[in-house]
Amino acid sequence: MKYAYYPGCSLERSAASYHTSTMAVAGRLGLVFQEIDDWNCCGATEYFAINLLPAYALVARNLALVPNDLTELTAPCSACYVNLKKTDKYMGKYPDLATQVNQALVAGGLHYDPGRLQVRHLLDVIVNDVGYQKVAEQVVKPLSGLRVAPYYGCLVVRPGNGFDNPEHPTSMDRLLRVLGAEVVDYPLKAQCCGGHMTQISADVAYELIRRLLHNAAEYNADLIACVRPMCQLNLDAYQSNVNRHFGTDYHTPILYFTQLMALAFGMSAKEAGLGSEIVSAHVALSKIGVEMPKQEKGKPRKRPNKQALPMPTMPDEEA
Ligand code: SF4
Numbered sequence: 001m002k003y004a005y006y007p008g009c010s011l012e013r014s015a016a017s018y019h020t021s022t023m024a025v026a027g028r029l030g031l032v033f034q035e036i037d038d039w040n041c042c043g044a045t046e047y048f049a050i051n052l053l054p055a056y057a058l059v060a061r062n063l064a065l066v067p068n069d070l071t072e073l074t075a076p077c078s079a080c081y082v083n084l085k086k087t088d089k090y091m092g093k094y095p096d097l098a099t100q101v102n103q104a105l106v107a108g109g110l111h112y113d114p115g116r117l118q119v120r121h122l123l124d125v126i127v128n129d130v131g132y133q134k135v136a137e138q139v140v141k142p143l144s145g146l147r148v149a150p151y152y153g154c155l156v157v158r159p160g161n162g163f164d165n166p167e168h169p170t171s172m173d174r175l176l177r178v179l180g181a182e183v184v185d186y187p188l189k190a191q192c193c194g195g196h197m198t199q200i201s202a203d204v205a206y207e208l209i210r211r212l213l214h215n216a217a218e219y220n221a222d223l224i225a226c227v228r229p230m231c232q233l234n235l236d237a238y239q240s241n242v243n244r245h246f247g248t249d250y251h252t253p254i255l256y257f258t259q260l261m262a263l264a265f266g267m268s269a270k271e272a273g274l275g276s277e278i279v280s281a282h283v284a285l286s287k288i289g290v291e292m293p294k295q296e297k298g299k300p301r302k303r304p305n306k307q308a309l310p311m312p313t314m315p316d317e318e319a
Pocket residue numbers: 007008009010011040041042043044077079080083315316317318
């Protein structure tokens with residue numbers, strides 16, 4: 001099972017743990033991810049709001065860079081995935097757009113024929129190509145007793161991307177159960193966290209994040225599992241701001257589903273990319289006997305400063 005792999009810019013920095021754990025579990029599952037050579041940031045949603053043609057061309061460049069012998073492209077970030085899939089689809093649907101995008105690409109000696117690639121989110125590849133049975137065969141340390149709230153966020157299954165229900169997704173729920181976790185009901189599992197709203201209206205953003213944390217707490221979740229770097233960033237990095245803002249006391253670690261897979265596969269916390277969370281997962285993971293990397297225990301990642309808002313938009317903190 002060989003795929004072109006588009007990590008996206010978040011996985012090089014704030015979500016490095018997602019990349020580390022993705023590579024670790026891919027190796028165990030027989031997945032070969034060939035990173036696209038010289039890929040560029042897709043521009044998130046901001047570029048599409050400013051000027052459509054350069055935005056599509058920016059994304060299409062990544063599609064065009066996929067070697068011809070590969071027909072499937074996977075991305076772990078929901079926003080990267082949606083941008084790549086949307087660009088392929090719209091170039092196919094609107095020939096004029098495809099012509100103009102390819103006129104732009106020719107400056108770099110590139111060309112993309114829409115439909116050449118199947119664009120897939122990492123979760124889709126794992127549950128549908130690898131399959132639950134093969135995942136189960138790798139589980140040597142079940143996450144027994146760990147209560148996990150599965151958080152899909154608002155993008156990965158919308159708009160009807162085909163691999164799960166857009167309003168009530170269940171693929172990650174089932175995957176986490178295969179790992180031995182207790183998957184809690186999480187009615188807000190596909191609700192929006194506000195994305196970049198933290199940079200626009202902190203009060204609104206904090207309320208959206210509070211609802212997600214509250215819903216997980218209502219069901220006594222030990223942690224929240226997510227599939228997108230910005231979902232993780234918002235719920236983790238802004239959790240202390242939410243607590244200050246509302247006088248609450250949430251302490252809910254936010255991990256990537258691939259990190260939980262790595263732990264269930266018997267890998268160490270370091271191999272699972274653990275230790276860089278702002279809300280420490282130490283207490284939650286001690287329930288399943290995980291030793292956190294000693295040098296990282298309790299060491300906070302740089303926190304956002306409420307007084308400094310609005311902050312300039314970072315290229316890897318997409319909406
Ligand atoms: S800006 Fe966001 S969506 Fe675009 S490559 Fe970076 S992580 Fe992916």
